[in-house]
Amino acid sequence: MKSDYDLQGIFRDAITGNYRNLVFIEGDYREPLLHFINEYLKVEKNPSVGYYFHPWIQGSKERLGWVKSLLTSVTDIDYSSSERFLGSTFDLSIIDAVDDFRPSYVARAIETVRGGGLIIIYTNNLEEGKLYKSTLARDGKVNNLFEERLRRKLLSHRGILYWREGKLVVRPYSSSEVSKPKRTRGGKYPRLAKLCRTDDQVKVLDEIDFLLEDGKKLLVVTAPRGRGKSASVGLALPLLISQSRYPLSITVTSPTYWSGAEVMRFSELSLKALGKKFRRVISRDGKVLSLETGESRIRWLPPDLAKDQHGDILVVDEAAALGREFTDYILRRWDKVALVTTVHGYEGSGKIFLKMFESYTGEHDIQRLKLDFPIRYSKGDPVERFLNDTFLLNAEANEGHYMNRIVEMDVKYLFEDEKKLASVYGILVTAHYRNTPDDLMMLGDMAFQRLFVAESDVGVAQIVEEGGLSPDAIQSIAQGEENLGHLIPQRLIKYSRMFELGELRGWRVMRIAVAPSLQGRGIGSQLLREIEERAVREGVDWMGSSFLANYNVIKFWAKNGYIPLHVSTKKNESLGGYSVIVMKPFSSRAREIAHQVARLLKDKLLRTTHQVYFNMDPRILVLLLKLAPPISAVKIPDPYLKKLRAYLEGILPYNSVAEAVHLLGEKYFKELAFDLDDVSLATLVSRTYQGRSWYHAGISLGMTSSQVERKLKETVRLILEKYQLL
Structure with missing residues (x-):
């Protein structure tokens, strides 16, 4: 050559x-x-x-x-x-x-x-x-x-x-044309500053002691990919141990071990640089799970274990990927928290995460640190520019005006218009923190999708055509074979054994998003209505969506007439949630199937929450139970009613009447004879169906233990009054 x-x-x-x-x-x-x-x-x-x-x-x-x-x-x-x-x-x-x-x-x-x-x-x-x-x-x-x-x-x-x-x-x-990484300041800790590549990293070392100050403290460290944010936080953690007047227990968590491994690796380097004697706890596959020095330790735990650990400081790496629900919970549970996340990168965007803290009104004092300078290469690196442009990693949502018009857009045209593509895709990048470069490839290459845009580029919905399966395809799914191109039929055929649903045609809303500054104005709902009308005209039997369980997201779908049909039985640890499928049936056959599956889901939740969904947000369980149609009437035996009355009078404690409260809740959710607020019902679900302690029920709901107990008693009284059983 x-x-x-x-x-x-x-x-x-x-x-x-x-x-x-x-x-x-x-x-x-x-x-x-x-x-x-x-x-x-x-x-x-x-x-x-x-x-x-x-x-x-x-x-x-x-x-x-x-x-x-x-x-x-x-x-x-x-x-x-x-x-x-x-x-x-x-x-x-x-x-x-x-x-x-x-x-x-x-x-x-x-x-x-x-x-x-x-x-x-x-x-x-x-x-x-x-x-x-x-x-x-x-x-x-x-x-x-x-x-x-x-x-x-x-x-x-x-x-x-x-x-x-x-x-x-x-x-x-x-x-x-580039600016090389520089480190001009020595900082307060010269021995550790020598391990830093940039002044930005030294700044993290200098400011980390903020977490040791009195009161509830929250340190937020953000940066684009490749700025050394995890490394700098890892270097800084042993400083907290050195400066603390008492032994510290520091917990590190992240979506996966490897996404937080840099924190542990650089904590070890820092301990060595500081001359500390320490012991490593290593798993069989080489993961450094704990660093122990004296009576203090830094250890990594998966999110579900970390959130309820007893300790002094919680560090969450790639925090945006774990979602708003997880963040809200740990800020109620922990007094000292460091949240570290990527603003934009190939593993998702943290822009929606940043917007969350713009309106944060919690009890923690916040210190924000932003790292700008890359550590591996010079600022202005051409490959970084290529990645950002090609994969639209730093695309921004259009903050313009809604023109009250929904249009279907040709994806081919979209990919030929760079400005339009960046504008439309920017909505997804900004509104969804799990957006990755793979999503851009899906948008460009899937031939069985439809794209609808709220002009002028302030909302977008990506639709995938599903269903209409042959008997052979339905049978293969029933026997356990994957067919993710038809996600909703595949899940319902496999797990609910509703084979007939595979024959029906449906549209799955793969993603729907509205520019953050325009959310809450009904644009997303109008997008759905326009798409639903188009679907009905084209003879589609149903519309649905699959997403990670989130209280506000489920409320959005419920407001628009969608009912839950499936909840995964296993939590996706790396994404931090359970997947939920919702559906709005159009044809009579789809309606019959959907209501049957929804009732079965309600029965499943009432029977298995204590062993399958014990760590789900109880407010989400309340929504799922309320949205499914009524099942059947439930009779409360007279001895149970007497026990419940004694509980309300203070004669019997909760543990002595738990079975009666359980049956009373079952009666409410199966019959849905009247509406109660979600918070009241969440105390019932959290304590009675999930089996949480008063303390952990309180953490999940933002209450004290005594507040949960009082609210649960009020809820029992209210249900009995509504049924005229007091």
């Missing part, structure tokens, strides 16, 4: 400027791949290499062998476990995209490369034989809008070397 470009000069300039270059090879990849590696080796003699691939796919290990024949220090990484390498740094990352090109995996791999390093992505083509993209296809149909736009970005961005079909296109970048 010959090149008219001075590749070594390009690579040397990147080293001088501490910025990264990206090589993208598409087509006959072997010769150019080996050529670019050889040219880089003439500049960087013995680079550390991260090689990303799917090792279990045929041919992938042979390609790894080509690379290893040239390089001596290669860490081969399975895409599926790449999260555990987030804290690693490589001189060279090579991404095998022959078998898969999943945007979130690719972005994660790119982010492990240091300034002056090189990323090489190689593939035969972007469209065919890709594992993740195959999940977006239905009946052999799939769009290529994401890939076509990616190619345009590869050609337009500087710092990118794009080899395609024997032709190399280069738009060089210059070291004069």
